[in-house]
Structures are given as structure tokens and as C-alpha cells.
Amino acid sequence: xxxxxxxxxxxMLTSGLFIAMLAVNxxxxxxxxxxxxxxxxxxxxxxxxxxxxxxxxxxxPLAVITxxxxxxxxxxxxxxxxxxxxxxxxxxxxxxxxxRTSVLGICFLVICLVDSLLGAVFFAxxxxxxxFGAFILPALLEIIPCFVFTVGIGHLAGRLHxxxxxxxxxxxxxAGFIGASGAFDLFGGGFFSAYxxxxxxxxxxxxxxxxxxxxLIARFIYLAAGAIILIAxxxxxxxxxxx
Amino acid sequence: MRFFSLYRVELRxxxxxxxIWLISALSLCSPLLGYTVYKxxxxxxxxxxxxxxPVLAGTxxxxxxxxxxxxxxxxxxxxxxxxxxxxAIAPPVAHSAAKAAxxxxxxxxxxxxxSLVYLPYTAIKLxxxxxxxYYFAHFLVLMLPTWWISILFAESIYRITRRVELSALIxxxxxxxxxxxxxxxxxxxxxxxxxxxSYSDGFPDIWFLRMGAYSRLMWLCAAAGLWAFSLMCQRxxxxxxxGSFAKSLKKVYLPISAAFLIxxxxxxxxxxxxxxxxxxxxxxxxxxxxxxxxVTSVNHFxxxxxxxxxxxxxxxxxxxxxxxxxxxFRLNAGYNVKSITYDGEPMDFRTVREDVNGQYDTxxxxxxxxxxxxxxxxxxxxxxxxxxxxxxxxxxxxxYIYLSHTDIAPLLKNYGLAYGTVGLEVTMPxxxxxxxxxxxxxEFDENGDGTRTYKTRLDIDYIYNFVxxxxxxxxxxxSENINFNFIYGDIYSSxxxxxxxxxxxxxxxxxxxxxxxxxxxxxxxxxxxxxxSSIDQGGFAVSGASTWPEDTITPNTLSxxxxxxxxxxxxxxxxxxxxxxGVGMWCDDSDGLWSAEGLTVYSTYRLIKEKYGELYANQxxxxxxxxxxxxxxxxxxxxxxxxxxxxxxSYQELIRVSNSDxxxxxxxxxxxxxxxxxxGGEEKMDEILSxxxxxxxxxxxxxxxxxxTFLDYCxxxxxxxxxx
Numbered sequence: 032x033x034x035x036x037x038x039x040x041x042x043m044l045t046s047g048l049f050i051a052m053l054a055v056n057x058x059x060x061x062x063x064x065x066x067x068x069x070x071x072x073x074x075x076x077x078x079x080x081x082x083x084x085x086x087x088x089x090x091x092p093l094a095v096i097t098x099x100x101x102x103x104x105x106x107x108x109x110x111x112x113x114x115x116x117x118x119x120x121x122x123x124x125x126x127x128x129x130x131r132t133s134v135l136g137i138c139f140l141v142i143c144l145v146d147s148l149l150g151a152v153f154f155a156x157x158x159x160x161x162x163f164g165a166f167i168l169p170a171l172l173e174i175i176p177c178f179v180f181t182v183g184i185g186h187l188a189g190r191l192h193x194x195x196x197x198x199x200x201x202x203x204x205x206a207g208f209i210g211a212s213g214a215f216d217l218f219g220g221g222f223f224s225a226y227x228x229x230x231x232x233x234x235x236x237x238x239x240x241x242x243x244x245x246x247l248i249a250r251f252i253y254l255a256a257g258a259i260i261l262i263a264x265x266x267x268x269x270x271x272x273x274x
Numbered sequence: 275m276r277f278f279s280l281y282r283v284e285l286r287x288x289x290x291x292x293x294i295w296l297i298s299a300l301s302l303c304s305p306l307l308g309y310t311v312y313k314x315x316x317x318x319x320x321x322x323x324x325x326x327x328p329v330l331a332g333t334x335x336x337x338x339x340x341x342x343x344x345x346x347x348x349x350x351x352x353x354x355x356x357x358x359x360x361x362a363i364a365p366p367v368a369h370s371a372a373k374a375a376x377x378x379x380x381x382x383x384x385x386x387x388x389s390l391v392y393l394p395y396t397a398i399k400l401x402x403x404x405x406x407x408y409y410f411a412h413f414l415v416l417m418l419p420t421w422w423i424s425i426l427f428a429e430s431i432y433r434i435t436r437r438v439e440l441s442a443l444i445x446x447x448x449x450x451x452x453x454x455x456x457x458x459x460x461x462x463x464x465x466x467x468x469x470x471x472s473y474s475d476g477f478p479d480i481w482f483l484r485m486g487a488y489s490r491l492m493w494l495c496a497a498a499g500l501w502a503f504s505l506m507c508q509r510x511x512x513x514x515x516x517g518s519f520a521k522s523l524k525k526v527y528l529p530i531s532a533a534f535l536i537x538x539x540x541x542x543x544x545x546x547x548x549x550x551x552x553x554x555x556x557x558x559x560x561x562x563x564x565x566x567x568x569v570t571s572v573n574h575f576x577x578x579x580x581x582x583x584x585x586x587x588x589x590x591x592x593x594x595x596x597x598x599x600x601x602x603f604r605l606n607a608g609y610n611v612k613s614i615t616y617d618g619e620p621m622d623f624r625t626v627r628e629d630v631n632g633q634y635d636t637x638x639x640x641x642x643x644x645x646x647x648x649x650x651x652x653x654x655x656x657x658x659x660x661x662x663x664x665x666x667x668x669x670x671x672x673x674y675i676y677l678s679h680t681d682i683a684p685l686l687k688n689y690g691l692a693y694g695t696v697g698l699e700v701t702m703p704x705x706x707x708x709x710x711x712x713x714x715x716x717e718f719d720e721n722g723d724g725t726r727t728y729k730t731r732l733d734i735d736y737i738y739n740f741v742x743x744x745x746x747x748x749x750x751x752x753s754e755n756i757n758f759n760f761i762y763g764d765i766y767s768s769x770x771x772x773x774x775x776x777x778x779x780x781x782x783x784x785x786x787x788x789x790x791x792x793x794x795x796x797x798x799x800x801x802x803x804x805x806x807s808s809i810d811q812g813g814f815a816v817s818g819a820s821t822w823p824e825d826t827i828t829p830n831t832l833s834x835x836x837x838x839x840x841x842x843x844x845x846x847x848x849x850x851x852x853x854x855x856g857v858g859m860w861c862d863d864s865d866g867l868w869s870a871e872g873l874t875v876y877s878t879y880r881l882i883k884e885k886y887g888e889l890y891a892n893q894x895x896x897x898x899x900x901x902x903x904x905x906x907x908x909x910x911x912x913x914x915x916x917x918x919x920x921x922x923x924s925y926q927e928l929i930r931v932s933n934s935d936x937x938x939x940x941x942x943x944x945x946x947x948x949x950x951x952x953x954g955g956e957e958k959m960d961e962i963l964s965x966x967x968x969x970x971x972x973x974x975x976x977x978x979x980x981x982x983t984f985l986d987y988c989x990x991x992x993x994x995x996x997x998x
Contacts, residue, residue, distance in 0.1 A: 062311075069925060070910075070929075071910035076917075212494075236908065
């Protein structure tokens with residue numbers, strides 16, 4: 032299983048699509064940093080936790096789109112042709128799903144890491160700011176539920192029909208770039224841009240960083256829903272159609 | 275025949291590859307960059323923002339994408355090792371031509387699709403300003419040929435180098451050259467990003483499209499020449515570059531066509547008629563003084579040919595006594611002097627082709643015969659001086675003609691009209707209305723061929739300015755007995771009606787006259803308000819007439835929340851500038867806070883308050899000012915200016931611009947409102963502004979009213995007006 036995981040991971044990380052999309056993600060992240068974050072989100076410092084969370088939230092939709100594109104490969108015609116051979120491997124369907132989800136998770140993390148690295152370079156180079164520790168926990172709270180939920184939905188859609196994954200792309204695009212700013216904002220870009228404006232201003236002229244309980248509950252709901260869909264997907268083995 | 279069968283095969287093969295679909299899809303998306311990150315046309319005209327920018331972005335980005343596929347496709351057979359086999363089956367020249375033709379065909383289809391995809395959005399955004407012909411011409415003239423040029427260049431480079439990374443590097447260097455400082459003022463060298471300068475919606479001018487078409491033709495010749503040359507470099511018989519080249523020379527048509535095409539491109543570069551070949555700096559020539567003696571009458575006969583953008587003219591002067599020695603006159607550098615006759619006798623002349631501010635001097639000598647007629651015949655395509663670019667100051671088009679000084683008639687150095695009038699006969703399209711100094715030419719003869727010949731005698735010594743366009747002339751009076759002659763582009767007729775612009779003009783003039791005093795320009799007779807094209811930048815006001823910028827009533831301006839709550843109020847704002855700033859009282863805006871905008875916004879608020887009541891005025895003006903000022907105060911960089919200095923200059927500039935907008939449009943009006951409370955109310959403030967206006971409205975631009983002067987008039991200090 033480890034060998035298969037290693038092979039799958041290598042195959043995915045070295046695929047042209049991933050490398051190209053990683054580059055696109057990096058360019059987009061830099062664009063967000065230099066056009067939006069640089070102004071300071073919700074009148075806070077560009078290197079505040081609010082700005083950092085908004086930055087992650089604004090880059091997440093493209094990262095999710097990348098993962099969905101990679102995921103579509105698992106349900107494409109080519110994959111179905113080789114499925115008869117790969118299914119002969121001594122692995123259960125649940126193990127296969129776990130490997131695929133883990134590989135997608137690592138790809139997603141690599142993208143987020145590259146984006147975050149760019150963010151760190153930006154904060155350090157532009158503002159001489161190095162206190163990145165405070166950014167980690169809120170960022171993980173944004174990233175993990177978002178990944179689990181969208182990959183779960185992606186697996187479900189792909190299992191029903193391959194093209195349904197592609198149908199998810201515009202939905203992600205709309206939700207990510209034009210979407211709501213409330214607690215149920217899946218990515219967080221809208222929420223972290225709007226919520227600080229409702230908070231009282233502190234002595235330093237900025238609202239202190241606090242996480243809204245409604246937002247935390249929404250993250251838990253996304254995480255739980257995604258996990259349930261993933262488990263349900265892994266539990267029921269689909270029939271292999273011979274080409 | 276072989277070519278066509280190969281072409282069909284190549285086209286089909288290309289259409290079956292996923293990469294071509296990806297490139298086509300990305301090319302279709304590339305104009306989106308023009309709405310967001312790449313905006314070379316920055317002027318306010320809507321057609322520039324919604325046609326010029328997207329087409330230019332799509333042109334440049336798409337060209338790079340098509341170059342990528344040209345290089346990849348060029349390398350495909352070599353990579354798969356089938357190139358030797360393919361060469362054995364198909365003649366290399368025909369095969370290469372078929373491959374290029376297939377790519378060119380697909381890129382043409384994508385251009386057509388691109389123009390259709392963005393059509394609805396552009397038509398909706400431009401609304402009543404949308405002109406389908408103008409829109410499609412951008413794609414046809416700029417995008418399509420540039421993509422072809424890029425394909426030909428990329429294919430040629432790959433065929434010569436046979437290395438993908440080297441080809442990409444050379445192409446990138448060429449692309450960089452097109453965007454670099456090196457080509458910034460050499461507009462025809464911008465092969466990837468053709469320049470588009472000033473735009474106008476109401477008076478669409480095709481000067482830049484003409485230049486774009488010309489430069490595309492020039493580069494197409496060069497690219498096709500290089501492509502033909504690269505065919506000679508195609509490796510054959512397992513030989514290297516030079517061996518293959520020597521073998522290919524036997525096909526005589528290849529070097530001949532390559533040389534012909536490259537020579538054509540070079541000739542087109544040398545004879546380009548658009549931009550003068552002079553320096554980039556304007557040369558001030560005090561010694562070239564205009565004489566006002568020696569001529570008893572002047573008559574000009576001018577005929578326009580808008581289809582070609584040319585003019586042919588004849589200037590007749592009754593010379594009393596010829597000057598001894600050489601005489602000289604100056605004309606636009608694009609014109610040729612056809613003949614000079616004196617008393618019916620042809621004169622020798624010489625033109626010195628030294629471009630000074632886009633003009634050439636022509637020298638001639640007259641015989642000693644008194645009271646004879648001097649006739650100068652000239653014509654051509656008016657050149658724009660290099661030092662004036664990218665602002666076009668001489669253009670003859672189907673929809674708009676704008677010429678000045680030596681673009682219209684010769685400027686004689688040694689002769690001038692001491693007294694009397696200048697006769698003018700202009701033959702031009704019958705749908706355009708000609709104006710000389712805001713004065714329409716009204717007497718004309720129909721020629722029956724879609725043209726009219728306007729005849730007039732003008733009480734001026736020289737024709738400094740000629741404008742013709744699709745204008746409407748409206749006459750009306752305000753309750754303060756100010757008579758208006760409102761002249762505007764007929765495309766704006768519906769806006770003028772819809773937003774009741776005439777009433778707004780009357781209200782503004784009446785209000786401002788009552789509160790601040792009579793504008794010197796409305797002192798007597800009819801006051802002319804002349805809408806000038808945004809191509810003709812830098813408007814002006816003279817006694818009895820004032821220009822107002824075209825974009826005052828474009829959808830973009832009428833939706834700018836900085837200027838007012840709605841379109842009518844924005845128009846009111848622009849009209850109030852007749853009192854504050856521009857042609858009214860000049861304000862010293864060097865401190866980044868005090869400016870004519872603050873006074874204008876405040877006056878607009880007062881007028882609106884009088885018109886719609888306090889509740890409305892507070893909601894849409896005072897509350898909005900307070901909100902924006904509060905946001906500005908909360909802004910991180912305003913709280914911590916030390917961080918602003920750490921940002922790159924371009925970002926600092928963005929934040930400064932944002933701050934100055936708030937300062938001018940929101941903070942200053944709020945401060946004037948505070949001053950109004952401190953001085954004792956609205957009436958007292960009106961008295962102060964009225965006095966200030968009467969003291970300063972005739973003062974020259976060099977002595978603008980400063981913030982300190984305003985405070986002195988109010989009897990207040992800077993601290994008094996600080997906002998909490």
C-alpha cells in the first residue's frame with residue numbers, strides 16, 4: 032500500500048497539470064498579495080491575522096479547483112480502462128480511496144504551502160514582519176474543513192458521473208470569488224474581509240483577532256459532512272464496467 | 275494541389291489535438307486581462323476601456339499563446355522522430371506552408387469567436403455609444419494580424435534554431451522589446467502591442483486603427499519575409515543549417531520572395547505617414563514670428579477625403595509687394611507642396627525635410643511684381659508630431675475632423691493679413707458640421723455626391739482651429755436670462771434628454787450666478803457650451819464660449835459615485851466647475867487637500883439641498899463624506915505612514931491617489947461644511963465664496979487661490995477646520 036501511495040504521489044506531483052496549476056496558483060497568490068492584502072484587509076495591517084486569513088481564503092478557491100481537476104483524472108476514461116488491472120492489486124476499495132484522498136490532500140497542502148510561503152516572503156520583504164506563528168492555527172481551520180468537504184463532494188460527483196466534477200468547477204468559482212461573506216463561507220475570503228468591520232476597534236486602531244463561534248461551528252459542519260461523504264464513498268464499492 | 279491536400283490534413287490533425295483547444299480557449303479568455311491587469315488605454319472614453327483595453331490585452335496575450343503552439347507544433351515531428359519520414363512523403367515547403375496556413379486558419383476562427391463572445395458585454399457596457407463597425411474593426415485590424423505575425427515569427431525562429439528553449443528565449447526577447455522602453459516612443463516598433471492612444475465615444479476617430487493597420491501590414495511583410503527565409507534554413511538531406519541553406523538557394527523563388535517581403539516591410543517603415551520623424555521634445559521657436567503685412571486678401575480652398583484621411587488645399591494670397599530674397603512657409607510634415615504660382619507663373623521651390631514639431635519649411639522666391647496673386651497648392655495625410663504623441667492633434671476621419679495651424683493652411687513667415695477677412699471654402703461630408711472657434715459654418719452648397727462645400731468669410735487673420743463632427747446645436751435660456759448655445763455630439767442626444775441636461779445647465783448657472791456671481795463668460799450675449807472630443811485634450815474657454823469635456827456625460831462618468839449621487843448630480847458637478855477650477859477660479863491644489871473639487875462638491879451639495887431638501891442632501895452627501903473620511907482615517911497606512919514608505923513606489927502612488935481623491939472629494943467638502951457652521955451659516959458662507967470668486971475669477975492660472983486664502987476670507991485657522 033505504501034508503494035502504491037508513493038507511486039500515486041509521484042505520478043500526481045510530477046504531472047504537467049499539477050505543475051502548471053501550481054504555477055498558476057502561485058501567480059494568483061502573488062496577485063492577491065500585491066493587489067488586495069497589501070492594502071490591509073478591513074483596515075487592519077496587511078500582516079495582521081485578519082489579512083493573513085483573508086489571503087488564505089482568497090487563494091483557496093483556486094487550490095480547490097486544482098484538486099478537483101486532479102480528482103477528475105481518477106474518474107476519467109483513461110483511468111477506467113486501467114481500473115481492471117489496478118483493481119487486481121491486493122487492496123480494498125477503501126484503501127484505494129484513502130490513497131487517492133491522501134495524495135490529493137498532499138497536492139492541496141503543497142499548493143497551500145507554496146501560497147503561504149509566498150505570503151511569508153511578502154510579509155518579510157515588504158514589511159519586515161516575521162511573526163508567522165499566529166497565522167498557523169486559523170489557517171489550518173480554514174484549509175482542512177475546506178479540503179475534506181470539497182474532496183468528499185468531488186468523489187461523490189465523480190462516482191456518479193465524471194463530468195459532474197467539471198460541473199463543480201463553476202460552482203467553486205462562484206462560491207469562491209463572488210460568494211457570501213457570512214460564517215458559512217466555505218473558503219473564508221469573504222468572511223475574514225467582512226467580519227472584522229463589525230468588531231470594536233482596539234487601542235492600536237484595529238479590531239483584536241477573535242474567532243466567531245458561528246464560523247467555528249460552520250467549519251465543524253463542513254468537516255463532519257466531508258468526512259461522512261468520504262467514509263460513505265469508501266464503504267460502498269462501485270461495480271467496474273468493462274470497456 | 276499538393277498544398278491544399280496537405281492543408282486539409284494539417285487542419286484536421288490540429289483540430290484533433292487537445293493542445294490547440296486549450297490554446298484557443300485561453301486565447302478566448304485573454305481579453306479578460308484588459309478589464310483587470312493590462313490597461314494600456316487609460317483615458318476616460320468608454321470605447322477605450324471596453325474595446326481598446328480588452329482587444330489589446332487579447333492581442334498581446336493571444337499572440338504569445340499562438341507562438342507557443344507554433345513552436346510546439348514545429349517541434350512535434352522532430353520529437354517523435356517522424357520528421358525524416360514526413361520530409362520523404364511531403365515536399366518540405368508545401369508542408370510548412372500547409373502547417374502555417376492551418377494555424378493561421380484556426381487563429382482566425384478564434385479571433386472571430388472572440389469578437390462574438392465579448393460582443394454582448396461590450397454592447398451592454400457601451401450602451402448608446404456602441405458602434406459595431408468600430409468594435410469589429412479592432413479585432414480585424416489589431417488582433418487577427420498580430421496573431422498571424424506571432425505565428426510566423428515563432429515558426430521561423432524554430433525552423434532556424436531547431437531548439438524549443440532557444441526559440442522560446444528569442445521570442446521572449448522580441449516580445450520584451452515590444453514592451454520595453456526602447457520601443458516606447460517608437461510606436462511602429464511595437465509589433466506585439468500596437469499602440470492605441472486617445473479614444474472618443476461621441477466622435478470616434480480611426481487614426482489609431484489606421485496606424486494599427488499600417489503597422490500590422492509592415493510587420494506582416496517582415497514576418498512573412500523571415501518565414502520565407504526560414505524555409506531556406508529548413509534542414510535537408512541530413513545537412514546542417516548552412517548546408518541546407520545552400521541547397522535551398524537553388525529554389526530561386528524563396529530568396530526572392532524573402533527579400534521582396536523584407537524590403538517591403540522596410541519601405542513601409544521608412545515612408546510611414548503617421549508620425550513625424552522629428553525629435554521627441556517640442557522645440558520652442560521664438561524667431562518664427564507671424565507677419566501681419568504684405569497681403570491684402572487671403573482665400574483658402576480645402577477639400578477633405580475622409581476615406582483616406584487626406585486633405586487637398588489651395589491658398590490664395592493677394593501680395594501687395596513681394597519680399598526681396600527667399601520667402602518661407604510652414605506646413606504639416608505629412609503634406610506635399612504640389613505647386614506654387616505667382617501671377618499664373620509656376621515658381622521654383624524647395625522643401626527642407628527637417629521635421630520641426632511635425633512641420634516642414636518650404637522656400638520660394640517671388641519676382642518683383644506688385645499686387646499679384648500667390649497660389650500655393652498642397653495636400654496629403656497630416657502627420658502627428660513625434661513630440662505630441664500619443665495625443666493625436668491632426669486627424670481627418672469619417673466621423674470627426676480635427677486640425678489646427680499648419681494642418682489646415684500654410685503659415686507664411688514673410689506675409690500676413692494686416693486687416694480684412696479670410697475667405698474659406700471647405701468641401702467635406704454632408705453629415706458633419708464644421709466649426710471654427712465654436713462658430714458653426716452654416717452657408718453651404720450641396721454637391722450631390724454626399725459632400726457639401728461650406729463658404730464663409732472669417733474675421734480672423736489665420737485659421738488656428740478647425741473641428742467638424744456630428745454635432746447638435748441647442749438654444750435655450752435660463753431664468754436669469756442667460757442664453758445658451760449648447761453644442762454636443764448627436765450620439766449624446768438621448769442622454770441630454772433623459773437626464774434633462776438643459777434644465778441642469780440652467781439650474782446650475784442660475785444658482786451659481788445668484789450665489790457666487792456672474793461668470794465672466796456669460797456676461798453678454800449668447801454663451802456657447804461646446805462639447806469637445808476627448809481626442810482633443812486640454813480644452814479652453816474664451817469670451818462667450820467654454821468647452822466641456824466629452825466624458826462628462828458618458829456612462830462611466832455618470833456612474834462615478836465620487837462626483838454625485840446620480841447622473842444628473844454628476845453633470846451638475848461638472849458644470850459648477852465653470853466657477854471653481856478650470857475656466858473659473860483656479861485653486862492651488864499643491865497641498866493635496868484644498869482644490870477646486872472640494873468647492874465644487876460643496877456647491878453641488880448646496881444646490882441639491884436647495885432642490886431636494888436637507889434629508890436627501892445629508893444622506894447622499896454629508897453622510898457619504900463622513901463615511902469615506904472615517905475609512906480613510908482607519909486605513910492602516912494613514913495610521914502608520916512609516917509602512918507606506920516601505921512599499922514600492924507604484925503602491926505608494928496608488929495609496930496617495932486614493933487619499934487625494936478622498937481629500938479632494940470628501941474631506942475638503944466636509945471641512946468647508948464645518949467652516950460654514952463656524953462662520954455663521956450658509957448665507958455667510960455664500961457671501962465669503964462670492965467675494966472670493968469676484969476677487970479671483972479673473973486672476974491668471976499662475977496665481978491660484980490657496981487654502982490659506984480661503985481660511986483668511988473665512989477668518990479661520992487650519993486648526994479650526996480639523997475634523998474630529
